[in-house]
Amino acid sequence: MKVLEVKNVKKKLGKKEIIKGISFSVEEGEIFGFLGPNGAGKTTTIRMLVGLIAPNEGTIQILGHDIQKDREKALANLGAVVENPELYGYLSGRENLMQIARIRKVPKEEVEEIIKLIGLENRIGDKVKKYSLGMKQRLGLGAALLGNPKLMILDEPTNGLDPSGILDFREIVKNAAKERGMSVFVSSHILSEVQHLCDRVAFINGGEIKSVEMVNEDGVATQKDTMVIVTTDDDKAVEVMKELEAIHSVNIYDGEVVVSIDKGNSPKLVQELVAKNIEIIEIYRKHKGLEQRYMELVEGGVR
Incomplete structure (x- = not known):
């Protein structure tokens, strides 16, 4: 089943065409990489996927719901960690999650499950301002997982993390995808991260997708x-x-x-x-x- 389907999407900013007719899909339970250099069009694409900006042409569907025509149903199945997560530093990790859980009507039991999944049981009662960057990234991922979304969007999720933090984050994402049958879309310019995490990868440059290929631990499966x-x-x-x-x-x-x-x-x-x-x-x-x-x-x- 296609959880995300992008068809012939184009986007202009001013007179400049940033995205030039890209098409791809993400299957259920798949971790899909979006790989390209800075300025290739990754961030613009993600802003369209999460509904922040609209494409000039083409369609974006999440679980068959068009993000333009049926926005509420499409975004109900979406979780996202875009750059640095927005968190309340003066609240504890648990209080941050509970704020979001109340809005999304998520039971407390699920919050506790998420805390275990992201590995913050020992620090969840501490104020977020005392958290390291890696802990904030974990908490941001936990917040996005509340409500059990079918699609997770991650934009440069390991930026600024040390090697240990990268390994931890990678395992959390893999476990979430496996245990919850969740699809993950990961935008990055870090080649090793994509290779170790993703099942398939789309190579983007100059607003165009050059190829979509299978990935394994040895490299590209051609x-x-x-x-x-x-x-x-x-x-x-x-x-x-x-x-x-x-x-x-x-x-x-x-x-x-x-x-x-x-x-x-x-x-x-x-x-x-x-x-x-x-x-x-x-x-x-x-x-x-x-x-x-x-x-x-x-x-x-x-x-």
């Missing part, structure tokens, strides 16, 4: 494998490989043959080389990291 091969006769190996249909490119770098091949065809490649009496000294798959893919799509090539 339809091609990059294989590195060392043989006793690299020149002959290259000639053989260029004749194979599954091969997209073959190059020699620093005494190694680097091959782009359709996923699942590596065994056939080995069989062909052996059949041509080419001795293979070493062969391994080179994982395509998110950084490399980012440079290809956003920066126009690998540096």
